[in-house]
Structures are given as structure tokens and as C-alpha cells.
Amino acid sequence: MKRGKGKSVMRVTVDVDRCSASGQCVLFAPNVFDQREEDGIVILLNPTPAPEDHAAVRQAAIACPTACIHVEET
Amino acid sequence: MTPDVTRPRRVAVVGAGAAGLAAVQALRLEGFDGALTLVGDEAGPPYDRPPLSKQLLSGEWRPDRLALRTAAEIAALDLDLRLGVTGTRLDPRAGRLTLSDGTSVPYDGLIIATGVRARRMPGTGGLAGVHVLRTLDDALGLRDALVRGSRLVIVGAGFLGAEVAATARRHGVEVCLVEPGAVPMGRAVGRRVGEVLADLHRGHGVRLRTGVAVSRVLSTGGRATGVELQDGSVLAADTVLVAIGSTPDTGWLRDSGLHLLDGVLCDQYCAAAPGVFAAGDVARWSHPSYGRLMRVEHRTNATEQGMAAARNLLAGSGATPFAPTPYIWSDQYDRKIQIFGDPCGDQALIVEGAVAEGRFVAVYRQGDRVSGVLAMNMPGPLRRWRAAITGGPELGENARMLAGRLADATPL
Numbered sequence: 001m002k003r004g005k006g007k008s009v010m011r012v013t014v015d016v017d018r019c020s021a022s023g024q025c026v027l028f029a030p031n032v033f034d035q036r037e038e039d040g041i042v043i044l045l046n047p048t049p050a051p052e053d054h055a056a057v058r059q060a061a062i063a064c065p066t067a068c069i070h071v072e073e074t
Numbered sequence: 075m076t077p078d079v080t081r082p083r084r085v086a087v088v089g090a091g092a093a094g095l096a097a098v099q100a101l102r103l104e105g106f107d108g109a110l111t112l113v114g115d116e117a118g119p120p121y122d123r124p125p126l127s128k129q130l131l132s133g134e135w136r137p138d139r140l141a142l143r144t145a146a147e148i149a150a151l152d153l154d155l156r157l158g159v160t161g162t163r164l165d166p167r168a169g170r171l172t173l174s175d176g177t178s179v180p181y182d183g184l185i186i187a188t189g190v191r192a193r194r195m196p197g198t199g200g201l202a203g204v205h206v207l208r209t210l211d212d213a214l215g216l217r218d219a220l221v222r223g224s225r226l227v228i229v230g231a232g233f234l235g236a237e238v239a240a241t242a243r244r245h246g247v248e249v250c251l252v253e254p255g256a257v258p259m260g261r262a263v264g265r266r267v268g269e270v271l272a273d274l275h276r277g278h279g280v281r282l283r284t285g286v287a288v289s290r291v292l293s294t295g296g297r298a299t300g301v302e303l304q305d306g307s308v309l310a311a312d313t314v315l316v317a318i319g320s321t322p323d324t325g326w327l328r329d330s331g332l333h334l335l336d337g338v339l340c341d342q343y344c345a346a347a348p349g350v351f352a353a354g355d356v357a358r359w360s361h362p363s364y365g366r367l368m369r370v371e372h373r374t375n376a377t378e379q380g381m382a383a384a385r386n387l388l389a390g391s392g393a394t395p396f397a398p399t400p401y402i403w404s405d406q407y408d409r410k411i412q413i414f415g416d417p418c419g420d421q422a423l424i425v426e427g428a429v430a431e432g433r434f435v436a437v438y439r440q441g442d443r444v445s446g447v448l449a450m451n452m453p454g455p456l457r458r459w460r461a462a463i464t465g466g467p468e469l470g471e472n473a474r475m476l477a478g479r480l481a482d483a484t485p486l
Binding site: 020021022023024026035036037038039040058059062063064065066067070 | 378454
């Protein structure tokens with residue numbers, strides 16, 4: 001987790017094997033995350049989210065109860 | 075809440091589990107760039123507990139997979155990380171935290187996230203073959219004991235007991251699950267769904283003894299040999315897991331002046347005193363929507379409350395009440411149980427699937443309000459029903475569908 005100041009490129013990865021289908025990520029950042037209908041596992045809609053979604057993605061990464069979202073900012 | 079306080083410059087977070095980690099992450103995310111101390115009583119970096127009873131116990135995951143963050147992610151938080159030590163004393167008036175290594179940490183903002191300790195049965199201290207499961211070390215010890223063909227008695231069929239039963243059966247351990255209530259996990263899921271779980275465990279070969287408590291652990295030569303139930307019957311065991319709940323880790327706060335009431339008593343902002351907040355399993359706070367004090371020992375709450383406490387610590391008079399919709403889940407065998415809100419009420423209705431198929435969504439109504447939703451193996455449909463409790467934006471488009479389903483629903 002890096003602080004957002006002055007950073008503009010964000011790269012998101014998810015560790016699908018850890019996901020427990022809580023859907024917390026979708027509540028925080030619906031533009032970036034979705035869930036599979038059959039088992040609720042995370043779908044990463046956009047690995048390089050737009051700047052207006054960055055704040056929500058950082059929150060989602062902390063809020064995920066399996067810590068399966070990783071965010072890199074450069 | 076105290077009126078506008080100056081933004082803290084030195085923050086200490088005591089407890090390096092999920093809640094403590096979320097708190098330090100959120101503090102940095104909110105722009106806090108002062109000194110930040112994180113105190114953890116275990117030797118390693120923050121790790122995740124829910125997999126202890128499942129992936130770790132089954133051997134599917136090695137311990138390093140439990141890490142909640144990579145070393146680089148932890149380093150980027152720029153922490154004064156104190157691992158392997160505990161808080162021993164807190165003086166909120168002086169803003170001083172004393173640690174078990176003799177050092178003290180001055181602070182002007184504090185978050186207590188020390189969690190809970192597993193409750194033990196009297197007279198089992200030092201007895202070989204008797205386990206609790208709270209920490210990684212506990213889980214590794216239990217894993218080594220669960221040899222194929224050995225006999226495990228689990229005392230208590232809450233989340234932990236039920237999950238360990240499922241994991242142990244998958245590995246060919248003979249399991250007897252003892253529960254004083256009528257059904258497994260009855261407090262969390264109610265009688266009817268508890269019966270579904272009872273059938274599930276029996277179907278996988280678990281010997282389930284409900285409606286009877288364990289009176290004592292039997293031993294010979296310092297080693298457990300079984301348990302005696304209150305009806306006088308004896309269950310032989312090579313290993314006994316005591317899973318009878320936990321108690322908040324607040325002993326070190328005895329002289330702090332903070333109000334301790336089965337946890338650290340907090341207001342609706344998670345504040346226990348000016349500049350002192352609590353989060354996670356240890357915090358008993360006033361939930362503004364439910365209008366009562368709550369203490370939640372579940373993973374999602376740990377993270378959400380850690381984030382909320384961090385935000386409110388920095389917010390001064392702009393703090394916001396912590397009013398989450400509780401979310402809990404459990405994985406047993408091939409079943410995933412997910413619960414949003416409070417699964418109790420005047421009426422429980424099956425709105426999707428069927429209990430007999432082991433796939434269903436049950437909606438709990440209190441008056442004309444949806445108070446909770448419980449799903450077994452139906453995470454997709456659960457999402458749409460979650461909105462009925464949270465009242466989120468999804469509700470708009472779903473409202474008609476949900477109303478139709480409710481009208482057609484059958485009682486649970």
C-alpha cells in the first residue's frame with residue numbers, strides 16, 4: 001500500500017484463490033470489481049482503473065476480508 | 075465526542091491482527107504522516123485467521139500464505155513495528171503506553187485492537203492433547219495432532235468447532251462434535267438452518283452430540299484421554315479441541331480508567347476516551363442503527379472497524395458513526411454460508427433455491443423491514459438481497475423483483 005499523493009498510474013491484481021466471495025470490493029468500487037454469478041468470486045473489471053476510481057480501489061484493498069486485492073501505484 | 079482536537083502527530087495501534095492492520099493502512103491512506111507504532115504480541119507480521127481452521131489446518135496452505143500483506147506493502151506503511159511484545163499498561167491522561175519489553179510509547183492518538191483470547195476449560199492447563207485454536211501456533215499444533223484415524227472430540231459447535239469438524243473429516247479423522255445447544259451454530263443461524271448443518275455434519279460421518287455439555291476433560295499421566303459429558307457418558311479422544319468462545323483481551327487495561335464491559339466500551343464513533351479508540355473483536359460499541367451495544371468477533375467487522383476508528387481518530391469533530399451491516403461467512407465441506415444483517419425476526423422466508431437442495435436464500439423480516447439475509451451456496455442471488463438490507467443503490471432496480479419473490483416465498 002503506497003500513499004496516493006502525486007501518483008497517477010494504478011495497477012490492481014487479485015489473488016482469486018483467496019477470495020471468499022464477500023463482495024466488499026464491489027460495494028466500494030463497482031467500476032473496478034464484480035462477482036461471478038455462480039460462486040461469487042471476484043472479477044477484476046479493470047486492472048488499470050481511471051484516476052477517479054483510485055480512492056475507492058485503495059479502500060477496497062483494505063476492506064477485503066481476505067486481503068486478496070493488491071494495488072501498485074507508480 | 076470531544077470538540078475539535080488537533081490532529082494527532084503520534085499514533086499507536088495495539089494489536090497487529092486484521093483490525094490493527096486495517097487501522098494503520100487507513101491512517102496512512104487518510105494522509106496521516108506522523109509517527110505510527112504498531113504493537114503485536116505474536117512474533118510474525120500480521121496474518122489472517124479465518125484460514126487457520128480450514129486451509130492451514132488441512133495443510134493446503136503453508137503458514138506464509140496467511141500473510142495479510144507482503145513485506146514490501148508493510149514497509150511502505152513506514153511503521154515503528156513492535157512484534158512479540160504486548161501492551162502492559164495504559165495511561166490515557168498522560169498519553170503513555172507501556173510495553174512488555176519495558177519500553178514506553180508516548181502517543182496522542184491510540185487504537186486498541188488486541189482482539190480476544192480463546193476461552194479454556196478449567197483444569198486443562200498443561201494437559202497434553204488439549205487444544206484451543208486462535209493463533210497460528212495453536213493451528214500448527216492442532217494440525218500435527220490430527221492424524222488420519224485418530225479420534226478428535228470438539229467441545230462447542232460454533233463457527234470454529236463446526237469448521238474444524240469439516241476439515242478434520244476430510245482428512246479421515248474420527249470426529250465427535252459436542253454442543254450444549256440444540257443445533258450447531260444455532261446462535262448465528264437459528265434452529266432451522268442449524269438443523270441443515272446438523273444433517274450436513276452427520277452426512278459426513280461426524281458424531282454429533284447436541285443438547286449436552288461437557289463437564290470435564292479426562293486424562294491419564296498428563297495426557298487427555300477423552301471427555302465426560304454432563305449426562306455421565308464418556309467420549310474417548312486422542313485430541314480434544316476446546317472451542318467454547320473467547321474473551322476480550324483487556325486485562326492490560328485494568329488500571330487505564332477505560333470502561334471495560336466484556337470488551338472496551340465505546341461510543342458510536344468507536345471512541346473509548348478522548349483520542350482513544352477501539353476496533354475489532356475487543357470493541358464493544360454503540361451501533362447507531364441497531365440502537366444497542368455490540369461486539370462482533372468476525373473478520374469483516376475487524377477490517378471495517380479498524381478503518382472507521384482510524385478515520386474518526388483523525389476526523390476530530392467530523393467523526394462519523396460506525397454503522398455497518400454485519401457480514402459473516404463460514405465454509406464447511408462444499409457449503410458456503412453467508413449472512414448479512416441480523417438473521418432473526420418475525421418471519422423467515424425461502425426466496426431462492428430449496429433447503430433440501432442445500433442451496434437457498436432465506437430472508438428474515440422484522441415487521442415490514444428486511445433484517446437479515448442468509449444464503450447457502452448462493453452468493454450470486456445473495457448480492458441482490460443484500461441491497462434490501464443496506465438500501466444501497468442496487469435496491470432501486472431490484473425492488474420489484476425482490477417484492478415479487480417475497481410475495482411468492484415459502485416459510486423456512
